[in-house]
Amino acid sequence: MIYTITLNPSIDYILAMDRLEPGSLNRSTHETVLPGGKGINVSRVLKRLDIDSTVLGFGGGFTGRYIEEYLRKEGISSRLVPVDGLSRINVKIMADQETEINANGPDIQRADLEKLLQTVAGLTSGDVLVLAGSIPASIPKTFYQTIAETIQGKDVRLVVDAEKNLLEPVLDYRPFLIKPNHHELGQIFQATIKTVEEAVYYGKKLLERGVQNVIVSMAEQGSVLLNEQGVWQATVPKGELKSSVGAGDSTVAGFLAGIERGYSLEKSFQLANAAGSATAFSIGLCTKDQVEQLFDQVKVKKIM
Known part of the structure; x- marks a missing residue:
């Protein structure tokens, strides 16, 4: 079973309007309400690709219940630890410019963390655990490392898609997959990465740290996959970029x-790029049909 962890899930309230005028009454042309969070995005794309997963994390109040109910209607299992307060509502305004207002979310108590860790401790050989996104202020910044320690020795495949300060402490636990873009990879090594050759150079340093698979997305240059078997480069299929939101999560979901x-x-890498591109060419997450249409357009070649 694949498990995804979203420590600060949200309801994303998306308002579309022609123009936002601060200080005035604004009216939307239409609204969309969705569950938000990188781990949740991974689970939703997995479901669209006919792969089951379970969403883990924390849920508070009526907003937390809404998130779980939405996922249930999509056929996705969730086990959110109930907490005091409300799961956050993030407002995204799509007008002449995009504006986001993200809430803090509930305060997570030590007892809440222990309940989540008990669930994680129950994972067994063959399971996959995806750690994706940021950690709310009320949770220790070392919590990803604590989770990695909890599953150490259980033959659970660990996947991490997070910023440098959360990712680096987890590298020593031999994650199955990490997926930085070239900017994030550069931040890890305090370098500027502009070419595929530079991405490969620094990606190999992550393999030396024990990471089993590294996918580095390179925008219009496609992406590269590195592991002990070699290095592959994937091309970007043709399409109009509409939104990068969720594209990285879709790439992780496609690979898994x-x-x-x-x-x-190699073929999993091809599916990963088709899923990531399909989301980038959409408003919202990709559909199975969109991924299948792009799959053959993604060309993968071994370069090392």
Whole structure:
């Protein structure tokens, strides 16, 4: 089973309008309400690719219940630890410019953390655990490391998609996959990465740290996959970029979906890029049909 952890899930309230005028009454042309969070995005894309997963994290009040109910209607299992307060509502205004207002979310108590860790401790051999996104202020910044320690020795595949200060302490636990973009990879090594060759150079340093698979997204240059078997580069299919939100999460989901289907690492990488691109070419997360349409357009070649 694949488990995704979203420590600060949200309701994303998306308002579309022609123009935002601060200080005046504004009216939206239409609204969209969705569950938000990187781990939740991974689970939602996995479901669209016919792969089951379970969402873990924290949920508070009526907003937390809404998130779980929304996921249930999509056929996604969730086990959110109930906490005091309300799960956050993030407001995204799509006008002549995009404006986001993100709330803090509830305060998570030590007892809440222990309940989540008890669930994590129950994972067994063959399971996959995805740690994605930021950590709210009320949770220790070392909590990803604590989770990694909890599953150490259980033969659970660990996937991490997070910023440098959360990612680096987890590298020593031999994660199965990490997925930085070239800017995030550069931040890890305090370098500027502009070329595929530079991405490969620094990606190999992560392999030396024990990471099993590294996917580095390179915008219009496609992406590269590095592991002990070699290095592959994938092209970007043709399409109009509409939103990068969720594209990285979709890439992670596509790769894991390929692994679950029994694909080779190369073919799983191809599916990852099709899913990431399909989301980038959409408003919202990709659909299965969109991914399948782009799959053959993604060309993967071994470069080392």
